Amino acid sequence: MSDSRFELATTADERTLLLTFLDWHRETLLRKCSGLTDEQLRLRAVPTSGLTLMGLMRHLAGVERWYFQVIVAGEEPAELFTATDDDDEDFNDIGSATGEATVALWREQVEHSRRVVAEHPLDAVGFNPSRRKRQSLRWVLNHMIDEYARHNGHADLLREAIDGATGE
Numbered sequence: 001m002s003d004s005r006f007e008l009a010t011t012a013d014e015r016t017l018l019l020t021f022l023d024w025h026r027e028t029l030l031r032k033c034s035g036l037t038d039e040q041l042r043l044r045a046v047p048t049s050g051l052t053l054m055g056l057m058r059h060l061a062g063v064e065r066w067y068f069q070v071i072v073a074g075e076e077p078a079e080l081f082t083a084t085d086d087d088d089e090d091f092n093d094i095g096s097a098t099g100e101a102t103v104a105l106w107r108e109q110v111e112h113s114r115r116v117v118a119e120h121p122l123d124a125v126g127f128n129p130s131r132r133k134r135q136s137l138r139w140v141l142n143h144m145i146d147e148y149a150r151h152n153g154h155a156d157l158l159r160e161a162i163d164g165a166t167g168e
Contacts, residue, residue, distance in 0.1 A: 015122055018141040025148030026110055028168060032155035033057055033103065036162065041099045045161030053158050054102050055091035056151050061106040062090050063147055067140045068113035071126040080105065117141070 008024055033041060033053045041054040062080050069075040081089040122138040135143075159165050 021145050028152045032159045038099045040162050042094050043162055045158045050091055051154055054094050056155055057102050057106050058090040061109040064109040064113045068116040071128050072137050073116045
């Protein structure tokens with residue numbers, strides 16, 4: 001797997017560092033999902049788990065949407081996945097999902113997130129209705145780095161189980 005990511009900034013302002021680390025993790029997820037068939041992306045590589053690479057990408061598309069559009073920007077976008085009453089539909093209802101459509105959906109959400117970030121200072125505060133808390137863009141960016149880092153660990157194990165590919 002060729003590495004299309006970039007050198008991480010080591011001396012930069014806070015905003016640049018946060019965005020650079022988040023983009024690095026976004027690209028890591030994309031790398032873990034690249035070059036696989038739809039069937040491989042749907043593969044539950046650990047028999048006791050429902051995790052798949054496709055499910056992770058769909059989940060992170062929803063997380064991007066929630067934190068940047070809903071919390072930071074105060075938007076009210078429609079749900080991404082509404083076919084069932086399953087709260088984990090992004091992970092579970094992947095039978096007809098395709099890799100191409102999933103990557104396109106994820107990219108669309110990432111681009112929207114980037115626009116929201118460009119329009120707000122780090123100190124901008126939004127409201128998280130599910131937790132009934134105010135959260136700053138700074139907090140959201142740190143949380144998103146954490147979210148991607150955890151799920152990239154899952155993606156690494158899934159990818160290795162699928163075809164033996166390892167690495168960052």
